Amino acid sequence: MAVAVGRPANDDLRNLSLSGHVGFDSLPDQLVNKSTSQGFCFNILCVGETGIGKSTLMDTLFNTKFESEPATHNEPGVRLKARSYELQESNVRLKLTIVDTVGFGDQINKDDSYKPIVEYIDAQFEAYLQEELKIKRSLFNYHDTRIHACLYFIAPTGHSLKSLDLVTMKKLDSKVNIIPIIAKADTIAKNELHKFKSKIMSELVSNGVQIYQFPTDEETVAEINATMSVHLPFAVVGSTEEVKIGNKMAKARQYPWGVVQVENENHCDFVKLREMLIRVNMEDLREQTHTRHYELYRRCKLEEMGFKDTDPDSKPFSLQETYEAKRNEFLGELQKKEDEMRQMFVMRVKEKEAELKEAEKDLHEKFDHLKRTHQEEKKKVEDKKKELEEELNNFQKKKAAAQLLQSQAQQAGSQQTKKDKDKKNFFFM
Amino acid sequence: MEPSAVPEEEEEMPLTAASGPAGCQLFGYVGIEAVLDQMKIKTMKTGFEFNIMVVGQSGLGKSTMVNTLFKSKVSRKASQPGQEERIPKTVQVQSITHVIEEKGVKMKLTVTDTPGFGDQINNENCWDPIIKYINEQYERYLREEVLITRKRKIPDTRVHGCVYFVPPTGHWLRPLDLEFMQRLSKIVNVVPVIAKADTLTLEERAEFKQRIQEDLKTHAISVYPQEDFDQDPDDRLLNDRIREKIPFAVVGADQEHQVNGKRVLGRKTKWGIIEVENPAHCEFPLLRDLLIRSHLQDLKDITHNVHYESYRVRRLNESNRPALSPLNGLPGKGEGSSNL
Numbered sequence: 208m209a210v211a212v213g214r215p216a217n218d219d220l221r222n223l224s225l226s227g228h229v230g231f232d233s234l235p236d237q238l239v240n241k242s243t244s245q246g247f248c249f250n251i252l253c254v255g256e257t258g259i260g261k262s263t264l265m266d267t268l269f270n271t272k273f274e275s276e277p278a279t280h281n282e283p284g285v286r287l288k289a290r291s292y293e294l295q296e297s298n299v300r301l302k303l304t305i306v307d308t309v310g311f312g313d314q315i316n317k318d319d320s321y322k323p324i325v326e327y328i329d330a331q332f333e334a335y336l337q338e339e340l341k342i343k344r345s346l347f348n349y350h351d352t353r354i355h356a357c358l359y360f361i362a363p364t365g366h367s368l369k370s371l372d373l374v375t376m377k378k379l380d381s382k383v384n385i386i387p388i389i390a391k392a393d394t395i396a397k398n399e400l401h402k403f404k405s406k407i408m409s410e411l412v413s414n415g416v417q418i419y420q421f422p423t424d425e426e427t428v429a430e431i432n433a434t435m436s437v438h439l440p441f442a443v444v445g446s447t448e449e450v451k452i453g454n455k456m457a458k459a460r461q462y463p464w465g466v467v468q469v470e471n472e473n474h475c476d477f478v479k480l481r482e483m484l485i486r487v488n489m490e491d492l493r494e495q496t497h498t499r500h501y502e503l504y505r506r507c508k509l510e511e512m513g514f515k516d517t518d519p520d521s522k523p524f525s526l527q528e529t530y531e532a533k534r535n536e537f538l539g540e541l542q543k544k545e546d547e548m549r550q551m552f553v554m555r556v557k558e559k560e561a562e563l564k565e566a567e568k569d570l571h572e573k574f575d576h577l578k579r580t581h582q583e584e585k586k587k588v589e590d591k592k593k594e595l596e597e598e599l600n601n602f603q604k605k606k607a608a609a610q611l612l613q614s615q616a617q618q619a620g621s622q623q624t625k626k627d628k629d630k631k632n633f634f635f636m
Numbered sequence: 637m638e639p640s641a642v643p644e645e646e647e648e649m650p651l652t653a654a655s656g657p658a659g660c661q662l663f664g665y666v667g668i669e670a671v672l673d674q675m676k677i678k679t680m681k682t683g684f685e686f687n688i689m690v691v692g693q694s695g696l697g698k699s700t701m702v703n704t705l706f707k708s709k710v711s712r713k714a715s716q717p718g719q720e721e722r723i724p725k726t727v728q729v730q731s732i733t734h735v736i737e738e739k740g741v742k743m744k745l746t747v748t749d750t751p752g753f754g755d756q757i758n759n760e761n762c763w764d765p766i767i768k769y770i771n772e773q774y775e776r777y778l779r780e781e782v783l784i785t786r787k788r789k790i791p792d793t794r795v796h797g798c799v800y801f802v803p804p805t806g807h808w809l810r811p812l813d814l815e816f817m818q819r820l821s822k823i824v825n826v827v828p829v830i831a832k833a834d835t836l837t838l839e840e841r842a843e844f845k846q847r848i849q850e851d852l853k854t855h856a857i858s859v860y861p862q863e864d865f866d867q868d869p870d871d872r873l874l875n876d877r878i879r880e881k882i883p884f885a886v887v888g889a890d891q892e893h894q895v896n897g898k899r900v901l902g903r904k905t906k907w908g909i910i911e912v913e914n915p916a917h918c919e920f921p922l923l924r925d926l927l928i929r930s931h932l933q934d935l936k937d938i939t940h941n942v943h944y945e946s947y948r949v950r951r952l953n954e955s956n957r958p959a960l961s962p963l964n965g966l967p968g969k970g971e972g973s974s975n976l
Contacts (some may be wrong), residue, residue, distance in 0.1 A: 223734045227707040230929040232682050232739040235676040237933035244867070247671060270664045297667045342952045349942045385924060427677055486667040490674035498788055509784050 210250060246300035248351040249489060252330075252383065253305065254375065255360025256312035257282075259390045264445035265305055265360075267458060267469060268481055269294065272447065273305065282310025285320050287327045289352075304352065312371060321375040328354055328382045332504040339505075353501060355492045356419070356484065357383040360390040361440060365399050367406050376416045382494050382500055384419035386484070392442030392475050393460060393467045400442055407440055408482070421483060422491050435483050441476035444469055683742035685792045686932060687731075687773075689824075690747065691766065691816070692801025693754040701799075701888035702747050704901060705924055706910060710734050712748050724752040726967050727762050729769040748795065752814055763816050770795050774947040780926050782911055794944060795928060796935045797860065798824045801831040802883060809851045819855045823943055825860040825935055826853075827927070833885030833918050834903065834910050841885050848883055850945060859883075861931070869871040884919040887912055 253261040257278050266272055289306040306327065311320055331353045338344055340503060359376060361368065379385055387407065389395070395403060411418060418439070421432035446469050450459040458469040469477050484492075683963070690698040699711035710732070731748040748769070753762055773794045780790040798820060802813055809817075813828075820826050828848070836844060852859060859882060866872040889912045892899045900911045912920050927935070 223708045223736050225707045225711065225736055225738060229705070229707050229736075229738060230924065231684075231686075231736075231743055231932060232741045233929055234741055234743070234932060235679050237930070238679055239672050239675055241933055241937065242675060243672065247668075268666075269662065270666045271662050294666070294668060296662060296666060296668045299672060301668050301671075342949055344945070347937075425677060425681065481667065486670040487674070489668075489671045490678055494678070502786060506784050 211540050241447055243300070244300055245348070246302055248302045248304070249493065250304040250306065250352060250354050250356075252287075252324070252328070252354045252357040253360065254308050254311060254357060254379075255390060256362060257310065259360045259362060259460070260445050261307060261358075261360060261390075263447065264360075264388075264390070264443060264504045267445040267477065269303065277365075278307075278309045280313050282313055284314065285310045285323045287323055302350070306354065317371050320371065321378045324375070325378055325382065328379070329504065332382075335501065336505055336508060353496055354383050355489075355496045357385045358484075359385055359387045361387055361407065363389055363391050363394045363403075363442075365395055365403050367403075373410070373414055373416070376411070377414060380417040381503065384418050384495055384500070385416070386479060386480075387440035389440050389442040391444070393444045393462075395442065404438075404440060404442070405634070419492070419495070423487060428487055431482070431487060435479050437477055438479055441480040441483075443477045443480055444475040445477070451480075644829075680741055682789065683744060685744045685746070686936070687746040687793060687795050687797075688799040688927070689750070689766075689770075689795045691750045691753055691798060692831060693803060694751065696801040696803060696832075697888045698749065698799075698801055698834075701801075701829075701831070701886060702891055703890045704888045704920065705927065706736065706745065708734075708736065711749065712744060725890075727752040727765045728764055746793065754823055759812055762812075765820055767819060767823065770798075770820075771947065774944055775951070777944065778948055778951060792936075793805065794939055795824050796932075796939045798826050800826055800828045802848070804830055804832050804835050804844070804885075806836060806840050810849050814851065814855055814857070817852070817859065818855055821857050821859055823947065825862075825943070826857075827860050827923075827939055828883040829923060830883050830885040832887065834887045834905075836885065845881075845883065845885070849950065860935065860938075862938070865942065878922075881919065881922060884923045884926075885924055886920045887918040888920070 251265070253265065255261050257280055262273065262277070271292075271294070273290065286309050287306055288309050289304055291302060291304045294301045294303055308324060311324075314320065335349070335351070335353055338346060339347055357370070357379060359379075361372060376385055376387070389400075389403065389407075392400065421428075421436050423429040423432050444460060444467055445459050446460045446467075448458070448460070449456040450461050450466055450468075451466060452459065452466065457471075460467045460469075468474050472478050663967045688702070690702055692698050703709055728751050730751070731746050733744060733746045735742060735744050737743070750766055753766070756762065777790060777792065777794055780787060800813070800817060800820075802809065817826055817828065830841070830844065830848075833841060858864070861875040861878055863875075863879075866875055887903060887910055889901050889903045889910070891901070891904075893902050893904050893909050895902065895909055895911060900909075900914075903910045903912075911917050915921050915965060
């Protein structure tokens with residue numbers, strides 16, 4: 208049965224006008240409702256030295272108290288500590304994961320400080336990739352652990368970036384959205400701050416570090432993003448303690464010389480950071496992570512594994528074939544392993560058999576030996592028995608002979624007595 | 637806007653994300669709910685895609701129905717005027733794509749028509765081209781998904797919903813209907829409708845529906861909304877109400893008439909005007925609400941999460957078929973369809 212499948216090319220899409228209300232303008236709402244029922248995931252990585260204010264800033268940003276112990280300064284290496292929290296605001300459920308770098312910048316030799324961080328990020332990408340490559344997969348209820356935003360805490364030296372910062376950021380910029388922030392900004396005066404910021408930005412640019420660019424292609428957010436980008440890196444102050452200011456309570460840090468208000472835009476850029484991170488660009492951060500960083504990781508990983516999009520003749524390969532090839536390879540390996548194991552097993556069995564045979568032989572020998580000894584002893588005993596019998600015989604003979612002699616002697620004696628008697632009798636006659 | 641309180645616990649695990657999320661109490665407004673607006677803006681910018689397929693014998697009013705649904709001339713017939721309508725000798729699958737916009741929401745709508753279905757004397761295997769078409773769309777998507785360098789947004793041509801038109805005989809489902817729906821409900825969302833329902837009285841309609849529902853149950857055909865995919869009790873309640881009314885008895889019309897001073901879409905006959913959008917006359921509004929206003933995203937989700945995934949599983953498990961060798965020419969024509 209011949210079949211014709213006609214599909215017009217995508218170029219001649221027609222625009223139609225509707226003559227009435229159809230109702231698909233509710234589509235975005237339908238989509239959003241689905242997402243709200245599933246909940247959102249957001250994962251933040253905080254990179255910075257111990258004591259620079261990472262936990263405090265997280266508490267301040269999300270207006271809550273994430274219980275944690277402050278880290279010590281004598282960690283042997285950098286390790287990452289991840290904690291998940293469920294936050295709910297009106298009808299939006301957010302699964303927030305905060306990953307902390309414990310011990311960053313504390314070691315004497317910081318050459319390998321960035322490695323655990325890169326490994327962690329890659330591990331999350333790998334987990335997602337594995338799930339995506341599975342045959343039977345469940346992506347729609349997968350708990351996404353990929354890092355969506357990396358807040359890099361810069362120490363407020365007032366001069367420039369440390370080389371550790373540059374190296375770490377360079378390693379991370381292709382894997383995660385980096386948002387640099389100046390921590391503990393209340394130690395820098397206003398004029399110094401301006402110089403510090405421009406120094407940092409120029410250093411980042413000259414070293415080719417790609418930090419996260421706030422998107423400016425959307426009219427609704429372009430303006431606010433553009434104005435905020437000018438203030439990068441944000442100089443923030445974190446505080447969860449409230450101080451009475453005027454007639455309100457506000458989050459602030461109290462010093463003998465004054466009060467630094469966290470939410471006052473003249474004092475620090477905390478409000479800007481919160482706007483950018485949460486209220487304006489959260490979705491964009493998630494999207495960038497998925498479409499840019501994750502895709503890059505996936506591409507590199509798959510190419511490493513030997514998959515290609517086109518074969519040497521530049522005809523498109525299908526993943527099916529490479530799956531096939533990989534599967535056959537894997538099965539072949541399994542088969543080889545199986546054979547090896549079987550061989551080893553056979554060899555072991557043989558060895559054991561030989562051992563047992565040896566033992567058997569030994570036993571036989573022993574048995575023979577014992578038997579022989581037994582025979583010899585028996586013979587000896589027999590000989591002795593014979594001897595004994597002979598002796599006994601001899602003795603019997605001798606006894607018999609002696610008895611005969613005795614009886615003869617007796618007879619002779621009795622005869623003698625008779626003779627004597629007769630003689631006597633004769634004499635009497 | 638007030639936060640909810642859940643007691644918190646924490647876990648520590650190096651190199652892997654913590655397993656059990658702890659609940660935290662928010663002391664004030666953070667602004668997390670702004671993410672909903674961000675999402676809306678993003679999706680409105682990228683636009684939506686929707687692919688619908690209509691299947692049924694000639695003359696059941698499929699093209700008119702589609703035009704009525706989207707209130708514009710989206711059907712193939714309307715877009716290619718001047719072509720003579722002849723019943724084709726074989727089943728053909730033809731698609732046409734339009735971009736429609738409403739209140740800032742752009743939708744790329746693809747309507748796939750199947751002229752020739754069920755029209756021959758011998759209708760054996762007339763569903764094969766349709767099944768093949770559906771599987772081809774899945775295949776296309778799978779190939780895109782499996783590339784090393786993927787596109788930012790994979791073009792989605794998979795059929796999200798298949799509207800099957802049942803002729804209003806008033807008796808039972810015909811063997812052709814049963815066969816088709818049995819095969820197709822496994823790979824795509826099937827929405828059966830009673831076409832040209834203005835030939836049935838209300839009692840006949842109710843009886844016919846009853847019999848159809850029994851038929852569907854006896855043959856284990858799960859039409860949209862499928863019972864297995866109800867996510868929570870609210871969903872189940874809503875979908876149960878819809879399931880009671882399946883299949884919808886619809887009438888299509890693309891001409892407007894004057895009724896009580898208003899202009900309504902309807903069919904004018906000597907004995908009255910059948911108003912398409914009047915729930916007392918026909919169930920077209922229910923169909924439209926289901927397909928567009930409330931369950932459109934759900935149709936797409938089930939297609940993506942269930943039907944596409946099962947296609948993918950089947951495809952990736954085919955280890956002894958040399959299906960997609962580039963040396964054999966074009967990919968498996970006729971191989972994917974005979975899996976059913």
